[in-house]
Amino acid sequence: MSLFGVELDFNNVVAIVSVTIPVLAFVWEFVVIRRKRLGYRFQMDVLATDSTHAPSAAVLSQLQGRNGLLNEPSFVLVRVENAGWRPIEASDYLAPPTSDTGIHVLFKDRRVVGMAVTELSHPVLGPFFVTVHGDVAQETPGFGMGAQNGAGLIRLPRVTLNPGAHYKVLAVLERSSGIPNTPFPAPEFQADLIGGEGPPFAWSRWFARLKPARTEAHTFASRPALAFIGLLAVAVLLQAGLTLFWPARPAPLDCVGGTLRLQGSTAFAPAVTEAAKEYARLCEAKGAKVVADEGSFQGSGEGIAALEKAGADAGISGTEGLGDRVSFTDGPADGSHPQVLPRPIAYSLFTLVVNQDAKVRSLTLQQIRDIYALKITNWSDVGGADLPIHLVDRHRGSGTRGALEQRVLKGRSVPEAGVDDCAQLDRNKPGVCEVDSTGTLLERTASIPGALGYSEAGSVTTGGLVKLRIDDMPPTLEGVEDGTYPYWQTEYAYTYGEPPADSIAAAFLRYLTDQGGKDILREYGNRPCSETEYPLVCTPT
Known part of the structure; x- marks a missing residue:
């Protein structure tokens, strides 16, 4: 596979993926979802009358409201934070321009009895919730409680939050509807951010306008980032396994494609x-x-x-x-x-091959020349079986045939074929046929009783054939090099x-x-x- 003209193997692809995944994870985690990210977390949502409480906690079930004892009182602690890497400003909250409230928290089947801001990451956040006029402290217009469509409501102001800043609100609630002594529906956090740039950069608004993210304590990374990290781990393990167990073999320097x-x-x-x-x-x-x-x-x-x-x-x-x-x-x-x-x-070693039914394993150089001169036509004339000799030759132009004629027959040609197909040979009479390849020659010689052929020595693997010795010398390279074996060719x-x-x-x-x-x-x-x-x-x- 090639990319921009560069050849890539599987290891290269895995390496590229290993680099790309963390880059994408960083861009996603710190550029996209963390550009402006309003995070929230319900750190507590419990009943005051929980039966697992110690007896000394019974006082919680006797909480008083304006109308007497609270009905199934509960406590909710909500944390709001800037989980991104850019400040969240008052104008970033999606709300009507005339409204001072930026966040609504709804509690179905419950009514908010009271609430308080219990923790601020910095005291400068205090005036967003409570203002003091003279000696009188009062809640800001955007901060308060009420009801909306039958559900309890907490209104939170458009708080300006630097990256990492947070605040917590503790609320006391009681049951207002629903089946008694059944779990309450989960609270609902309603908010949105607009952010983004002006008209020239409207394309970038999708980076900034994101839904609020529910966060968790000790959060390591978002789910998409965790998925990227998992893919990275798989890629690294895969590449390490390939390196250890299937190491890449680079092409030698003198390779040409x-x-x-x-x-x-x-x-x-x-x-x-x-x-x-x-x-x-x-x-x-x-x-x-x-x-x-x-x-x-x-x-x-x-x-x-x-x-x-x-x-x-x-x-x-x-x-x-x-x-x-x-x-x-x-x-x-x-x-x-x-x-x-x-x-x-x-230089290659050649050999004469004979069908094993001929009962011949060695011939003199002169006997071979006489056979190809058609002076000897039966194997019994050289001490073999009473079988006519059938010569299986290669077509003219064959190098194997040329080597036989040059080095064994002293320049004399092999006899011309009498039939077009070796299958047409009369098995009771001597004859000559020709074939077009070494493989076919070996097959025909092995299948025709009394057949004699020739081939490259290393090609003789077919059963039913005998490699003939010449003057009692076997076909070996050593025999060629010391001059005792004649059938070879460059x-x-x-x-x-x-x-x-x-x-x-x-x-x-x-x-x-x-x-x-x-x-x-x-x-x-x-x-x-x-x-x-x-x-x-x-x-x-």
């Missing part, structure tokens, strides 16, 4: 395909993808033809090179190909022109020859050219 297409030799395909998968995995963070599957590898000759066509279609000319295609061949490509450039990659990588140094084709070739790719080639029975005495020649020493 893009899509690379590989083609060519079917014999060399398994090793190259595995190396391509590993390169794509290592360079995934750079966006590297490699198209390399069975459909991509149709043979050495077909690979060269496809590479030349791709270069021509792309209009490559001059010193330019195609940077997204590589074709592999077993040995140098046949014919003249002036636009493509070879690079030796490794594998070449071809590019259309010189690929740009920063292209994925050039990067993959570097990986294949000088980095981890050569270990994969070795696993498949190949000898990387970088391990030979003359890498640019890449022949056994």
Whole structure:
């Protein structure tokens, strides 16, 4: 995933979220809801006749009003505070301009008998509630008690409150309606703020105009802020877990992204395909993808033809090179190909394979040449079973076939096919057929009694086949290097022109020859050219 041209992996996204969440929480908590925030809290709302009180509290149930004993007397203590970070001024209260009252507190089914301001955060708040004229103290016009729609009412004035300032009001009430000895409905706090800026900044009023917030003692943060903090904790734990248990693997410095297409030799395909998968995995963070599957590898000759066509279609000319295609061949490509450039990659080990029903495990070099010259046509002639020899060959242009003709048959061609399909061979007579890939050759050789074929040694995993020894020498790299085993070939990588140094084709070739790719080639029975005495020649020493 990319953002503004920057590649992001999952860890990057979690890190961004981890930073964004606390920023949003801060903005919400201290810029939005705390711009102007009128908070309130009912710190007490209890019956004076609560049965859990001690006997000495019985006097509370005998509170007197103007009309005698109070009916189910109760006490309410309400705290009003500025819970924001800007001052609340008298003009901020939503009320008619002529009214001195900014807050109403309603008590359904109760009547307010008396009240008093019991605590002020600063004495300067006192005149908002009581004024003294001469020796007479009286409540301010905005402060008082009464009734509204049958409910008890406390009116609180438009008190100017600095951030953190508060006051408390204690009220005594009695039941005025409702079912006796049942709980009273919760008190209702009615107030609102307007705040905001003038017309040029009307858009900002939503920051300031907020409903009063019910607060709690020792409040840590608002619910939205707590949600943000919870998300932050989850993000941090997730990122920590990924770091500990799934550490990010940054792409190596020499990785190049893009899509690379590989083609060519079917014999060399398994090793190259595995190396391509590993390169794509290592360079995934750079966006590297490699198209390399069975459909991509149709043979050495077909690979060269496809590479030349791709270069021509792309209009490559001059010193330019195609940077997204590589074709592999077993040995140098046949014919003249002036636009493509070879690079030796490794030398590969090949083997003759025979159907196990032939009862043959070793042939001399001369016997092999006689078989392909059709001088020997039955396995019994070389000490094997009485079965006709069926030659399963690759199509012309195959590098594996070319290596057999060059290194084992002394430059002589294999015989031409007598049928179009190996299934058409007469099982009772010797014959020759051709197939288009190493995999198909191995399958046909394993299924036809008396069949003889050839392939890259590491590809022989099919049951029912025997790797033939040549002059009693098994197919090994050691035999190739000491000159006792003849069937091998140098594998070449071809590019259309010189690929740009920063292209994925050039990067993959570097990986294949000088980095981890050569270990994969070795696993498949190949000898990387970088391990030979003359890498640019890449022949056994």
